[in-house]
Structures are given as C-alpha cells and as structure tokens.
Amino acid sequence: MDIKEIQNLIKFVAKSGASEVKLEMDDIKITIKTGSDSDTTIVHQVPAAQIPQVAAAPAVVEASAPAATPPPAAAGSDDSKYITIKSPIIGTFYRKPAPDKPLFVEVGQTIAEGDVLCVIEAMKLFNEIESEVSGKIVKVLVDDSSPVEFDQPLFLVDPS
Incomplete structure (x- = not known):
C-alpha cells in the first residue's frame, strides 16, 4: 500500500463520517480515528524499507482532512x-x-x-x-x- 492509497483511504473515511476504522493486512496496520478536535491516523508497517514513505502520511492527512460532522436527523x-x-x-x-x-x-x-x-x-x-x-x-x-x-x-x- 503506497502513500497515495493511504491518503485516499483517509479522505474516504473522513467523508463517510465514521469515527474509527481499522485495516490490517500482511505487512501493514492502519487505524484512522476521526473526532471533534482533530483527525488522527496511526500507520504501522513491518518492512523497514517502507517506514519513511508511510511516516509522512499523518502530517499530510491531518492538514488536509476535515473533521467529520454527523448527518442531520431525518425523522419527523x-x-x-x-x-x-x-x-x-x-x-x-x-x-x-x-x-x-x-x-x-x-x-x-x-x-x-x-x-x-x-x-x-x-x-x-x-x-x-x-x-x-x-x-x-x-x-x-x-x-x-x-x-x-x-x-x-x-x-x-x-x-x-
């Protein structure tokens, strides 16, 4: 999973309004938490060669991902x-x-x-x-x- 895919995943989660998403694959674990204060992204990657590339993702995403707001109630x-x-x-x-x-x-x-x-x-x-x-x-x-x-x-x- 490259940095572009991680950024797209974070943008998708921010748009969806979900409060927390966890994704675990063979070589990577991603936890995305959205809250009222700020968005948080934690990325753990097993291979040492990939760590510098993925470590830059949280700084980019935190600046670009808006805080999700809950949808209005629709029942009258x-x-x-x-x-x-x-x-x-x-x-x-x-x-x-x-x-x-x-x-x-x-x-x-x-x-x-x-x-x-x-x-x-x-x-x-x-x-x-x-x-x-x-x-x-x-x-x-x-x-x-x-x-x-x-x-x-x-x-x-x-x-x-």
Whole structure:
C-alpha cells in the first residue's frame, strides 16, 4: 500500500463520517480515528524499507482532512407512518447505475420487494441496495453522490 492509497483511504473515511476504522493486512496496520478536535491516523508497517514513505502520511492527512460532522436527523413526527430504508454499509450513495442512465427510483414511484433502489460504492465496489418492503417512495433523504454511514436513513416508503 503506497502513500497515495493511504491518503485516499483517509479522505474516504473522513467523508463517510465514521469515527474509527481499522485495516490490517500482511505487512501493514492502519487505524484512522476521526473526532471533534482533530483527525488522527496511526500507520504501522513491518518492512523497514517502507517506514519513511508511510511516516509522512499523518502530517499530510491531518492538514488536509476535515473533521467529520454527523448527518442531520431525518425523522419527523408525520414520518412515523412510513418505513425508513437505511444504508447497510458505509460508502458513497448513487441514485443511478451510471451517469447517463435514469434514476433507479423517483418520489411517487411504486416499488416491490427486491427492486433496486440505489447503489452504494464502498472500496471501488458498487453494491446494489434492494428494497425489503413494497410500497411507494415518499422521500429520498440523501443527495446523489454523497457519503453515507451505516444505518443512515436513505428513503421513506409508504407501505399502504
């Protein structure tokens, strides 16, 4: 893992809003913690030849990575009759399968169980998020191409 990949990983974690991420591979261990005061990155690498290259990463990243802020609450008192579809993973939310393709679902559209609602990109993998309920899309709670956290509300569905 080179310094560019480490910096990209840190930027991704900062955008996602996760408070701590640990990654362990054969020759490297990385812990990324984000907090309200400042971001911290700890990198341990086994081969001695790689240490100088990786040791520069925390200084660069701490200066460039902003502190993550939690997303606003999306549930209101009138939304209690709706089912909330939440993100099963951390990643980047996309409403379309590709930039030149139509949206998976739109507000007012009726969906069935198993219909694809969106994709969430995590670590260069695009995961299709399928509906576990049938109903009508009432509201899309996340903007296209924005980072989402685990269990973050994505859609409101009227089951009736």
